[in-house]
Amino acid sequence: MDLVVFSLTICALTILIFSLFCAVVSGIVMQRRIHNDLRHQVEAHEPIRAEAGFPNETGFSLSTPNFLPLVKLSWRIVYPDYLPTRIRLSADKRLLEEIIPRKRCKSDTVIRAFTVSDVLGFCRYSWRQTQEVPCMVLPRTNSIKPLPLLRSLTAEDGIPNPSGDPDGDRMEIRRYVPGDSVRNIMWKVYARNRQLNVRLAEKSVFHSRRTVAYLLGSRNDEAAAAVARIALESGVLGEDWAFAADGAEQACESLPVALEAVARSRAIGSAHAYGLDHFLDSAIANAGAHCIVFAAAELTPWLGPLKNTIARYSGQFSLVLATDGLNDIPWPGLWQRLLLTDGRNRSKDEKNGGSRAELLNLLTDLSQLVESTLIVDRKTGLSFDHKLRKV
Structure with a gap:
């Protein structure tokens, strides 16, 4: 019996040492190979462009580690965000990278966490590798319907309006x-x-040829970013427009630069500073211009600064609030709580959506300060007015 136990112990130690040797040696070889490949492909690699919620190929590929047996290679992107990564085997026996981002992001570098392990799971060799390549993930638009033409109103001889200046x-x-x-x-x-x-x-206003719009960032602003993207790509801002977002250094007047500002508006580390005041001071020469603000339909920290901006600025404002559904879910009953069905199967969009009561409180707080309000539900694609009536 002792000889049997001794033999099994020797076999287990042999397998463990062999697995450790294969994992460490393969990891060191793969680390040097990946480092050399990325160094030689700095200029040849194309920027990563993806859309949240869908599988996207990044163009990054590696050869399979076949020089030692019982070894597998895996990796995932950890910066600019923890992006779910899938690895597919191509027809020419290469490992292709495919990501499914959850939210938008923008960065100039990508950091991947590589892991070489044995197939039994005893040992693994891990390291992180940085690649200097631009990465931009745009927000998912879902089924958002085309928005009405968002045009700015400026005080001048034109349409009678009590909010204008006496220039008619x-x-x-x-x-x-x-x-x-x-x-x-x-x-x-x-x-x-x-x-x-x-x-x-x-007192009158007219439809200005130049439209100014701004995206306010917050914790659950993915729907607002998607609406801003739709407005930019569909051309509802008109021909002459200026756009900016939290985190943008200057106003954007072209579609590619504006989409980068939308992707960069989501803060990866610390939150971006409130930048609407700086945008209005630098991008608008006419003090009476009309500004369109995209924001999340929830009570967020930008509410107080926005009120101060509206009170300080002489022009008018219009709000486009976006949400991922209005969650008026009642408190679960006794049997639901006993059966553990108290919302564990809710989708992520429902968890990110705001309540109808909270949205009504926000609209009541802001409706007296702005010219008009439009609420867009990204989940259903419908639009509502300030009284939550379908538009």
């Missing part, structure tokens, strides 16, 4: 008050009835 036609008539100019008095009316009336310019 002289059509407003009222009684004279101290301080009115004498040239505005209607002298013919005064000659008939001895009443002093004045004719003033009507």
Whole structure:
């Protein structure tokens, strides 16, 4: 019996030592090979462009480690985000990388965590490798329907509107008050009835040819970023527009640069600073211009700074709020709690969606400060007004 136990121990130690030798030697060889391949392909490798929620090939591939038996190679991307990575075997026996991002991101480098292990799982050799390649992941648009034409309103002679400046036609008539100019008095009316009336310019606005839009970042802003992407790609901002987002250094006036700003607006490390004030000061020469703001339909830290911006800025604002569904889910009953069905099977979009009561509180808080409000549900693709009526 002792000889049997001794023989089994020797066999187990032999297998363990052999697995350790294969994993370490293969790991060192693969690490040097991958390092040399990435160093020689710095300029030849194309930038990584992907869309969240779908399988995307990155163009990164490696040869299979077949110089030692019982060894397998795996890796995953850990920066700019922990991206779920799938490895496929091509027809020419190469390992192809495929990622399925969950959220948008933008970076100039990609870090992968490689692991060489034996097939029995006894030993593994791991390291991280950095590749200097641009990586941009755009938000998933789902079934968002085409948005109405988002155009800016600027105070000038055009459409009658109480929010505009008195730059329209002289059509407003009222009684004279101290301080009115004498040239505005209607002298013919005064000659008939001895009443002093004045004719003033009507407050009006017009559809500006230049549209300005901004994306506010927050924790659950993926739906807002998707709506901003749809607005940019479908051309609903018009021909002449300026766009920026939290994390962008300057205003964007072309589609590729604007899409990069949308992807970069999601902070990987520390949160981006509130940048709407800087954007309005630098990108808009006309102080009375109209600004369209994309944001998440939830109570977020940008609510207070946005109120201050609206109070300080002389122009008008329109809000486009986005969400991943309105979750009016009742409290589960006793049998549901006993059967462990209290929402464990809810989808991720439902967990990220906001409640109808919270959204109504947000709309009540902001509807008095902005010109108009549009709510877009990325899950269903429907749009609603400030009273949650379908548009």
